[in-house]
Amino acid sequence: MSVVYSSYLPLLPELALAIGAMVLLLAGVMQGEGSARTVNVLTIFVLIAVGAFVVMIPPGRHTFFGDSFIVDDFARFLKLLTLAGSVGAMLLSLNFLKVERLQKFEYGPLILLSSLGMLVLISAADLIALYLGLEMMSLALYVIAAFDRDNVRSTEAGLKYFVLGALSSGMLLYGASLIYGFTGTISFAGIAKAAGQGAPPLGLIFGLVFLFVGFCFKISAVPFHMWTPDVYEGAPTPVTAFFAAAPKVAGIAMFVRASIVAFPGITEQWQQIVVFVAIASMALGSFAAIGQRNIKRLLAYSSIGHMGFALVGLAAGSVEGVQGVLIYVAIYVAMTLGTFAVVLSMRRDGVLVENIYDLSGLARTHPTIAFMLAALLFSLAGIPPLAGFFAKFYVFLAAINAGLYTLAVVGVLTSVVGAYYYLLIVKIMYFDEPARGFAPMPGSLRLVLAIGGLSNLLFFVYPAPLIGAASAAAKSLF
């Protein structure tokens, strides 16, 4: 019997997450609204336990359910990263929910179920599992975007995200059905085999394009980014932090796995799409953010730009490129969560302020926070020796080695443009007249800011673990 149990060990994270979400949901229903804080705190422990289960999975490649569920180094790396993003977002939520009177016990279980969708997505090795994971993740995201349901902006954000998300799911399904029709299989390996023989049929390319449309929407890459600023601005701020971190990791994971595993024979067909999307995202992320004064909208454009940079690595289509993508996404999650910890601490007279000029003179009122935020912003801009520089370095290096010189040059130029608005915030914090200080920063936010900030500051001291893990993860795909 024990042999049977241990052979199913790689499924334990997903099972634990599903059961944990349902148990917490039931506990919340039984105990009533008063249990909301306990349920939300327990959510963090469930996520950490699931992370431990991911670490416990024996090394190697495991497949289940007729090869529709796969656990390899790539999945392990990204699952840990996703769970870290979810834990960070939950930590950011605790104080916010209390102060804004949004304590509801459904919040934690919805985050758990959304994370479950992300894990399913990361492990998906065929089109149906991919779609189910995507919907599981997105449905929960639509609900928590509108979680502040008495706030018009929050409900608008939820509705907008839902309508556009449903449209993109439709496109993705249309693409998936075309791919199935022209290859006769839904499994990535089978598609790769069918697509590799001879010239790919036109219908397959068609399906590929539609599939990529769906992917680009989920990671908010240009030209399917329009929802991002509105949803980021309207959703409650910790939810925005969650959107910017965990689902992006899962989205990039499915993008990379589907491209590399299912379409290796027709790389040149999808490479040009990814190159275009990467250039457009980097350019729009840099230029459109310049005029933004609302910090949530600014971070929305920043995340669009960063997804463009991450896709530069995918465009290379090599082991090196995938490694670059993984390093980029890991550093991006740390930077984003740290930045949002500061955004959530911008509370004056009990109200969250969102304008970047509210940060005026932060260096004098809150020197530590200002220093950390400055480090994170320098890192987001990609200035050495901070982590963000290495993230960009690896993807550009992969692009150059793959012969994509134009892409690398455009990437470097747009990151110079992008540096303007990051440095503008640093200038406001350090050289403008101080505004009134903010309310003291709650402990959970301090924790996230410290982890995010220090990991960015000190990455260059000991980068080996992340780079080694990303390298192993990237190799497991090829």
Added chain:
Amino acid sequence: MVTALFFYLFAGVCVASAFMVIAAKNPVHSVLYLILAFVNAAGLFVLMGAEFLAMILIVVYVGAVAVLFLFVVMMLDVDFSELKQGVLQYLPFGLLVGGIFLAELLLVVGAWTISGNLPQASAAAATNVDNTEAIGLVLYTRYVYYFQAAGIVLLISMIGAIVLTLHHRERVRRQSIPAQNARTPATAIEIRKVRAGQGLEP
């Protein structure tokens, strides 16, 4: 021969009623045409030998979805004639966009060469079991993962609907069936002797 006849019957009625869904003036008629379209599509499924899908289409779409539509249309006070007023104004532009789409589609179809060596989707293996039985054989075994995942997706949508719409109102007197059932004459009735010329309360 008979099959072809029925195919054209179902397909023709299906397309015609689908057109009437958007053309009908009265929204209730639109929904009724929609039901007709569903029933004819179910007929097409039967012709293809997919009787399970046909029945599911009737049960789910006609039985649940269309009836729900009907309720919504009848209960919401939407002035559909007002909604349709702009149609003529936008018609030229709509035709232009439609024309461009059609031209593009024709170009694609023109370039589309369906090669003979396309893979054939694997047909149903066993012929001695009918549709429903065949699905039942694999749904909880081979496809249990998809099945459970779909179940969780439905759970999320249920949680979402409750989170976003349910209002717990304070100070609402709710009916408690157990409390009502637990009442006995001893707890509900009090018997007093009332003397003539005096009230109950002293």
